[in-house]
Amino acid sequence: MDETTSFQNLLRKLQEPFPSEIVQHRKINGRNSSYIGTDAYVERLNDIAGEYWNWTLKGEPTVYEKEIMVIGTLDIMGAKRDGIGTADLKYKGDSFTNLKYAARSASQDALRDACDLFGMGWKNLKTISVDRQGAKQDVQEETPLCQKCRQPISVIQQKWLQDNNIRLLFCENCVPDHFKK
Ligand SMILES: [Zn+2]
Numbered sequence: 001m002d003e004t005t006s007f008q009n010l011l012r013k014l015q016e017p018f019p020s021e022i023v024q025h026r027k028i029n030g031r032n033s034s035y036i037g038t039d040a041y042v043e044r045l046n047d048i049a050g051e052y053w054n055w056t057l058k059g060e061p062t063v064y065e066k067e068i069m070v071i072g073t074l075d076i077m078g079a080k081r082d083g084i085g086t087a088d089l090k091y092k093g094d095s096f097t098n099l100k101y102a103a104r105s106a107s108q109d110a111l112r113d114a115c116d117l118f119g120m121g122w123k124n125l126k127t128i129s130v131d132r133q134g135a136k137q138d139v140q141e142e143t144p145l146c147q148k149c150r151q152p153i154s155v156i157q158q159k160w161l162q163d164n165n166i167r168l169l170f171c172e173n174c175v176p177d178h179f180k181k
Pocket residue numbers: 146147148149150151170171172173174175
């Protein structure tokens with residue numbers, strides 16, 4: 001490792017904006033939501049961090065009634081962030097029909113989440129470049145976003161999370177059932 005390869009250097013390069021065509025859009029509950037695909041994050045990690053990054057799943061996936069949850073650790077030069085990911089499970093009768101696919105999908109979701117915790121993609125996803133009046137301005141999003149669907153979390157929901165000692169950020173729609181009392 002040469003002297004210029006420091007964690008701060010890597011981090012700064014990892015946090016560079018992605019080309020705008022990388023950002024994907026989908027509608028969740030009638031609202032537009034933007035995200036960056038796992039492949040783009042992995043490509044960025046390989047390009048910038050090369051052999052200095054690693055992704056490991058923490059324990060076995062947890063299977064809940066309707067979804068599977070995976071926690072993984074992204075390690076970049078020894079700095080670690082845990083990402084959490086979920087995916088919906090499908091049944092036929094009593095057995096899952098998509099367990100393998102769902103586990104993989106949840107793992108990818110978790111890796112995206114961990115990349116987010118390193119600040120990757122923020123310059124694309126957390127900046128509103130044009131406001132409703134059409135005036136150009138850069139507004140840094142201050143409302144916490146749901147870690148699953150990336151929608152802003154309402155003040156009431158933030159309070160609910162606090163009251164229930166839930167440190168993970170989930171909107172009303174995405175709170176996993178096991179958190180609900
Ligand atoms: Zn959500």
